Amino acid sequence: MLSAAIPNELYLFGCPVYTLLAFIPLYLIFNKIKDFKTAFLAFFLQTLTTHLISSFWLAYFKDYAVFTLGASAFGTACIGGAFGLFFFIPYYTSDCQNKLNEYSIVFSLRRSTIFRILYFTSTYTLYEWVKSAGFLGYPWGTVSSAMYKWPVIMQTASITGVYGVTFMVILFNAIAAQCILLYYGNQQLEKSKYKDTVQIAKCFGVLLLLLLIHGIYQYDKPRKPVKELTAITVQQNSDPWKAESDKNSILTSQKLTQEKINELAMTGRKADLVVWSEGCLSHAFPTSEGYYSWYPTEKPLSQFVKEINVPCIFGGSVIRRTKIAGAETEGEQTVESERERKEYFNSALLYDADGKYRGYYAKNHLVPFAEALPFIEVPVIHAFMEKVVGISAGWTPGDQYVFFNVPCRVTQNYKLPAVKNIDLNKTLSEQKKEENMPATVQISTPICFDDAFTDIMRPLFLNGTELFINITDDSWSLKKSSEIQHFVIASYSAIEYRTTLVRSANAGYSVVVDPSGKVIADLPLFEEDALATDIPVFQRQMTTYARFGNWLAYLCLIIFFLCTIWSYFDFSPYDYIPSERKSKKDKKKKKKNSKNKK
Template identity: 30%
Template sequence: MLTPTTSELPSENLTMKAIFLALTSGLFFPLALPNEVFHFGSPLLGLVSLSPLYLAFVFARDRRSAVYAGMVFGAVSTALGNFWLANFGEFSAWTLGGPILGYIGYNGLLAVALYAVSRFDANLRPALFAVVWTAYEFLKSIGYLGYPWGLAAYPFAGLSAFTQIADVTGVYGLTFMAVYLQALIGELSLVLSGYPRARDRISGPYPRSMGPSRMIAHGVFALLLLAGIASYGVYRLADDREADTHLRVLLVQQNTDSWAFGNEEETLETLIRLSEDALSRHDADLLVWSETSLRVPYASYADGWYEQVPRGRSFRDFLRASPVPLLTGSPYQHGGAGGAAWNAALLIQPDGEISGVYGKRQLVPFAESVPFWEWQAMRRFYLDIVGIQAVWEPGNEITIFELSAMDGPVFAAAPICFEDAFAGVVRDFHRAGAEVLVNLTNNAWSETDSAQTQHFTAARFRSIETRLPMVRSTNAGLTSVIDRHGRLQESLPMFEEGVLYAEIEIFREQSLTVYSTIGDSFAVLMLLLTAVALIQTCRRPETVE
């Protein structure tokens, strides 16, 4: 039976209570995620940060107060968790203000669904809350506006035994478990506070709890789920078979301001200096520079600008003396000089020839790509009001680079910048034959550690989902090596110059993971269950006690 929580108190008191609880979660949820205090997040806060939000919808008198609560949570959690977007160049008001306004609306809609399932019997609502939340995180992580930051699973990314389930369910399996536990903690607070059970016929300002015996049953079920997830994780982590070969890489972190006009030559000098020093000390198979390290389009100016700059020892001179190919970020004008450009990864051989190109497919909305740019009126608006001067075109194909290692070829994919946070993008690379992921990123503009570690935390789940190792070559952090279990192996300090040498384990001819085979089926199931629950609430009228 659907039993809405009601009250004899004035409605504004319940509204304020729901808003206060939502505000509490809005403050603590960003602290559970990677932030400036806890650089890799806090698992302890990750177990309780959404519990007040759960209670907000239980206590909400009506749908309107629930929507207010959801909007408050959306505004506060987005602003605190993504404050570094304010450093995004001259149009930072749009890059931060846009997401805040967007998530106010998005969480207002989410609140309608969460309020609806909170009207179900108390014995069902913790699981339904987790189902709806998981469906929400899936929807916000896909498509043109996809933004897979701030997921409920991220505080637990360092607990390897619990994250391995991602090779079956994707990151969303851990999201469901994390939110279910937090909903149970919220429910437990009702039981311990002595709130009546749903079957008790008592009127007054009381939400209905599930009762002690049902609470114990839910607790036992949750512990069994956790034990199963951890057991699977231990089993996967015990896979210690030897690698078929190793790829020796040098990851260069130049720590320069790639957005500063006129410092292209200085940046090249730094990259060349760091690279030559590292190459003199290490035998390597591949040299890797970060996203748009070559800011002048290399393919269009290889025989001109790059033959002359840096002065004294040009980039082309450096290439000729290099014993290994260079994988680097650069604009790529696929229509020729002056034509449309990709944000691209280029594999450049020592003779200067480009042996492979990948154009970034998942572009940052309203920064790298804007809708209706081809319309003159909209273009003037973006140029004159927003401050966006140019946009990238999305790449049109999946590229797998063939690299040479000691024991034969190695096949690599190069997701660019935040593409390594998108499960579907990386899954496509895996299905196309990638054996290693080489991410090229520039987050230096953020000027914060938390922006770097948030990005890194999202990326490490891609290695678990595909069982592929990942190396991340960045401008200022977090340059790192992630093994196929999602564990951090090595890294460089953030916002410092440096070069990281690593020997990456390559496992050939391994079968696709369950996740790479079935994709986001678990998340889609959560979406379908959400739809069924919402249809059920529409078909049955609420009754007021």
């Protein structure tokens, strides 16, 4: 049911209704489990099947499929199985296996209905955070990715991030499952559980009402841009697996760009920026700047940029050479030496309006086992990867955040700084020249996987991003559901930071999203096309999520640790009796029981 809720080939943008039922069976199962083995297996199967059904398109990642689908499915399932154990920890005590103890007058709080519901909700939310973060993070196949058709609920992300959406959905499932247990249980013995369920259902109702009020307000809130940028995003729909030159991709992109520039000229407008997708240039910079000054011969890239007189962002690669100090042995003497190491970066490249290469942003979060290969520098592993999979090297993750400043237009809502800094060392003519300089917008260009991770997007925003432009290439998947799943995860960034998001993809989904998650303009999937849009740039505002990050996930982590420690203690008075006294009391109980039987 969760796989059906996540964007798929039948429901392209997902079906969130299914999420309201998807976790009821899992909650019911965990109320019946009596050992850790079954707990591990139950959640292992849940996460494995969800991953395989919703992310089957990973199998199309050519030579890497053994890692992208096989390794990711097994890894996700192992994480899920481990959390199955964590789910079961608080319920595993010497007396909790006896169902009669659940109705005793004195019983542990951790066996109460409120605890079960909140612990189940918090632990699953924590699971989604763990599986979506870090080097092995895989943020697809999550509850939040299924909620795109309920944009009012998605507005919660500006406060809690995507994990607030997950928390609310799982909480609803747990309450609904508990109601089923009460309906089919012993009505007289479960009066206390009924009261607890009603209390937590009321709390959920109040919380949901507040979130709906907040969501409706934010979704319909009129926002006035302070700047505008007319951008052309190109979707060339080229085959990423072809080993031939990038000539066709460049010529197609040039044709699509020129068509949109001509269309804008007919309406008296001019483009401020052109964006091509990830990996559209195959030769590494900066050494290839001269190469693209004459290639392709039909219309050299640098010359094309100079002719249209518009800054451009291209997807490409950068090579960086670093010298490493070492030592070599010559006979009986050790001589210091230096060797050169090459590092390759998946990058967004900036060309200015004069056709000059200006700089790059290198992708920070690489796809594990596809772009990033751990220990590839070790000869044995390098030889194995080259022989078995045909991989000889991996990308290097970027080590800095880079912003591109592009000229733009200001609107009537733009306000100049209240205090102006005056440099007495500058002449009057120099000061007037600065005053007449065009306004600029500070752009960050997360590449592909980058836009799904808080540890990338949040620092970019906090350091001054005014506009997110994501370049990506998911065309290798050959499936529409893959493109939409990536888009849905990326669209949360616009809401989390209340910042416009532009996506330029090789085959889709190329789209412009405003700070409330609404689509301003888009292109059809797997078609050659381009989009010319007046992109609104809004005043930066510090959202709760931007300020505190994944605070809800950390809160769930604290709850989990406290419950894990708590599970080693039993809070009934009987469990605090020392071992000797406990054994005597056991004997007295046995005698009383035998007398009662007689």
